[in-house]
Amino acid sequence: MVKSKSTKIGDWIIVFICLLLIFTCILPLLNLLARSLSSSDALIRNEVTLWPKGLNFEAYRMVLTDSKYTWSLLWTAILTIICTFVSLFMTTICAYPLTYDKLKGRRLFNAMIIFTMYFNPGTIPTYLLLKNLGWLNKPIVLIIPYCLSVFNMIIMRSYFYNIPESLRESAEMDGAGPLRILVSIYLPMSTPVIATLALFYAVGRWNGFSDALMYMNDRKYYPIQLLLYNIINSLQNIEVATQEGFSRPGLAESLKAATVMFATVPILLVYPWLQKYFITGVTLGAIKE
Amino acid sequence: MKTAALNPLVKRKKNSYLKRYWTLYLLLILPVTYFIIFKYIPMTYIQIAFKKYSIVQSVWQMPWADNYGFEYFIKAFSNRDFLYALRNTVMLNVLDLIFGFPAPIILALILNELAFKRFKRITQTIAYMPHFLSWIIISGMALQLFAPTTGLINIVLERMGLNTIPFLNDPNHWIWTYVFLGIWQSVGWNTIIYLAAITAINPELYEAAAMDGAGRFRKMWHVTLPGLRPTIIVLLILSLGRILGSEFDRPYALGNYYVKDVANVISTFVYTNGIRGLQFSLTTAVGLFQSVVGVIFVLTANAIVKRFGERGIM
Numbered sequence: 001m002v003k004s005k006s007t008k009i010g011d012w013i014i015v016f017i018c019l020l021l022i023f024t025c026i027l028p029l030l031n032l033l034a035r036s037l038s039s040s041d042a043l044i045r046n047e048v049t050l051w052p053k054g055l056n057f058e059a060y061r062m063v064l065t066d067s068k069y070t071w072s073l074l075w076t077a078i079l080t081i082i083c084t085f086v087s088l089f090m091t092t093i094c095a096y097p098l099t100y101d102k103l104k105g106r107r108l109f110n111a112m113i114i115f116t117m118y119f120n121p122g123t124i125p126t127y128l129l130l131k132n133l134g135w136l137n138k139p140i141v142l143i144i145p146y147c148l149s150v151f152n153m154i155i156m157r158s159y160f161y162n163i164p165e166s167l168r169e170s171a172e173m174d175g176a177g178p179l180r181i182l183v184s185i186y187l188p189m190s191t192p193v194i195a196t197l198a199l200f201y202a203v204g205r206w207n208g209f210s211d212a213l214m215y216m217n218d219r220k221y222y223p224i225q226l227l228l229y230n231i232i233n234s235l236q237n238i239e240v241a242t243q244e245g246f247s248r249p250g251l252a253e254s255l256k257a258a259t260v261m262f263a264t265v266p267i268l269l270v271y272p273w274l275q276k277y278f279i280t281g282v283t284l285g286a287i288k289e
Numbered sequence: 290m291k292t293a294a295l296n297p298l299v300k301r302k303k304n305s306y307l308k309r310y311w312t313l314y315l316l317l318i319l320p321v322t323y324f325i326i327f328k329y330i331p332m333t334y335i336q337i338a339f340k341k342y343s344i345v346q347s348v349w350q351m352p353w354a355d356n357y358g359f360e361y362f363i364k365a366f367s368n369r370d371f372l373y374a375l376r377n378t379v380m381l382n383v384l385d386l387i388f389g390f391p392a393p394i395i396l397a398l399i400l401n402e403l404a405f406k407r408f409k410r411i412t413q414t415i416a417y418m419p420h421f422l423s424w425i426i427i428s429g430m431a432l433q434l435f436a437p438t439t440g441l442i443n444i445v446l447e448r449m450g451l452n453t454i455p456f457l458n459d460p461n462h463w464i465w466t467y468v469f470l471g472i473w474q475s476v477g478w479n480t481i482i483y484l485a486a487i488t489a490i491n492p493e494l495y496e497a498a499a500m501d502g503a504g505r506f507r508k509m510w511h512v513t514l515p516g517l518r519p520t521i522i523v524l525l526i527l528s529l530g531r532i533l534g535s536e537f538d539r540p541y542a543l544g545n546y547y548v549k550d551v552a553n554v555i556s557t558f559v560y561t562n563g564i565r566g567l568q569f570s571l572t573t574a575v576g577l578f579q580s581v582v583g584v585i586f587v588l589t590a591n592a593i594v595k596r597f598g599e600r601g602i603m
Binding site: 010011014015017018021022024025026027028029031032035046049050090093094096097100102103104109112113116118119120121122123124125126127128129144145147148177178179203206207208209210213214225226228229232253256257260263264267268271272275278279282283 | 306309310312313314316317319320321323324326327328329330331332334335337396399400402403404405408409411412413414415416417418419421422423424425426427428429430431432433434438439441444473477478481482485505530537538541542556559560563564569572573576577579580583584587
């Protein structure tokens with residue numbers, strides 16, 4: 001088909017819109033990078049836009065030598081790894097039995113689980129439960145209470161449903177039990193959905209802060225986002241600023257930018273590689289319950 | 290006689306059923322316990338909304354609140370802060386719906402028309418990026434970019450001879466910045482589902498439309514959009530169900546002292562007055578009100594959609 005001249009112009013207009021979108025998406029990151037690499041004098045004089053002025057790595061050095069930041073980053077990384085494994089395990093053992101049509105009580109289990117998606121007990125009842133359990137201010141409170149997401153469970157279940165039943169049936173003929181079928185057939189065939197959910201859970205934990213804000217008062221166990229929140233808001237509050245150890249305003253600016261970079265870069269390095277997978281995952285999540 | 294003959298068979302069948310499937314129940318023990326402990330036991334705590342909270346008693350022993358137990362609901366609705374939070378929640382969610390809901394549909398249509406495959410992939414990858422940033426990080430970036438005198442945007446505005454804009458420090462501007470940042474964060478990610486739905490549209494429809502002389506826009510209007518209708522409707526129901534729901538991270542991270550009259554929503558109200566202010570009965574009542582209205586909204590939206598002959602979500 002020969003393209004008319006107007007179509008070509010249309011194509012370029014679309015390219016232009018997309019370039020604008022790309023620019024809007026990366027502009028804040030460029031600004032942030034520039035700030036984190038700039039000298040404090042340049043920052044105070046408002047000279048930094050998209051390119052670093054007075055290039056130096058002072059802020060990064062300070063972040064990496066300050067045990068408060070390095071510990072928080074390390075702690076959040078440990079938490080993220082533990083949470084991802086716990087969540088994947090829970091999601092799998094919840095989704096897999098529910099794919100057996102013949103399982104008695106399946107409808108009841110399903111209803112019980114889906115109900116919590118539409119009606120949740122609310123912030124305060126959950127808080128009081130954790131308080132009664134004696135979990136407040138203990139690391140476990142950042143791992144277990146939100147370890148199983150119904151939405152993610154549905155994604156995994158939909159994926160399991162797409163695996164041909166004949167595979168399961170022939171394995172059953174050979175005398176394999178459900179556990180064996182899960183481990184040797186379902187899991188190896190489910191890399192895309194496992195990768196997707198691992199990404200969702202890991203990003204959720206890495207980026208999460210409201211649970212820590214509500215349930216964790218022990219500064220030692222603050223995840224990086226909560227620490228960041230305190231740092232970002234400390235600049236508006238002299239008292240907090242001195243408490244967080246900022247004395248020179250310009251340096252505080254670049255330090256803030258550098259800390260945000262540390263919290264952002266790990267995710268930016270990971271997600272593009274999983275793009276193919278999470279597109280499948282999101283699409284499966286949309287399948288009607 | 291007949292039953293006696295059948296019985297052993299039934300029994301054997303039952304035995305073999307359990308023998309075959311007991312491991313499945315074993316697997317379900319942990320998840321079911323999880324839901325009971327972290328979802329269903331807290332649901333019994335909801336009665337605190339109707340009771341006078343006491344730290345030494347169990348929820349079952351606490352005395353009922355006045356006014357047939359509805360004391361705290363009455364208190365909530367005569368509390369100025371709560372009424373503001375309620376208004377703000379609805380206002381911000383409606384604005385999100387009006388501006389944020391169509392945005393990914395439009396972007397998906399645009400991306401779908403993109404002729405260059407590699408460039409399309411790159412655009413998508415970059416457009417998904419903001420979804421992976423936490424609201425703390427976004428708020429940190431926004432505070433720097435939109436700062437009144439030192440932010441990049443205002444520096445540019447000033448150099449162009451325009452007035453600077455107090456994006457995050459003036460209630461009116463804050464609302465629009467909030468909505469804009471929401472779109473910025475989610476628009477790319479939300480195209481995924483629409484793009485997937487577009488690939489499911491029968492290509493013959495486009496060919497037929499082209500035969501009839503339809504141009505780019507007519508194809509969009511008469512083929513792509515109708516093909517997206519079921520997806521749009523399901524997502525619309527879900528958004529309507531969330532009209533009184535409130536995320537916590539976004540308003541909490543973006544809010545500040547100057548804009549608290551528009552930035553306080555139900556979730557932040559519950560946090561400040563409940564977990565920080567220890568008014569457990571009041572905030573549980575507020576949470577219950579929010580949950581119940583949320584469920585009613587989802588069910589209503591679903592019923593309306595079904596009446597119009599569309600597939601619902603339930």
